[in-house]
Amino acid sequence: MKRFSLPIQVSVDPDQAPNAFRWRQLDYDVIELLDHWRIQTRWWEETEEQRDYYQVLACPAGMEPRPEVEGVYELYQRNGAWFMGAVVD
Numbered sequence: 001m002k003r004f005s006l007p008i009q010v011s012v013d014p015d016q017a018p019n020a021f022r023w024r025q026l027d028y029d030v031i032e033l034l035d036h037w038r039i040q041t042r043w044w045e046e047t048e049e050q051r052d053y054y055q056v057l058a059c060p061a062g063m064e065p066r067p068e069v070e071g072v073y074e075l076y077q078r079n080g081a082w083f084m085g086a087v088v089d
Contacts, residue, residue: 002087010075010082018054018075020061023084027061031070052077053085 011020019030035055041048053076059069072088 002089004084004086006084008075008082008084010077018056018082021058021073021075021082021084023073028058028073029061030056030058031065032057034072049078 006023009022010018013019017033017036021028021030033054033056035053037053038050039053040050053074055072055074057070058073059065059071063069073084074086074088076083076085
């Protein structure tokens with residue numbers, strides 16, 4: 001797994017889950033939402049932070065999904081902005 005914390009553009013579905021994203025000048029379509037979780041810092045700390053993480057199976061936009069082009073990506077949202085958190089290799 002390669003870790004990142006890079007800003008990305010994300011399109012969401014009506015439930016606010018990602019359905020497409022742009023990373024490293026390529027567009028990706030989300031094929032499947034694999035997992036979703038939330039991390040929140042302690043409320044009594046001065047700077048509370050909440051992150052929503054989404055682990056997705058995705059492939060480059062316009063390509064037929066198949067194992068050799070699909071990948072697992074970990075996206076997260078913090079304060080309304082989206083980030084690439086990790087790529088599973």
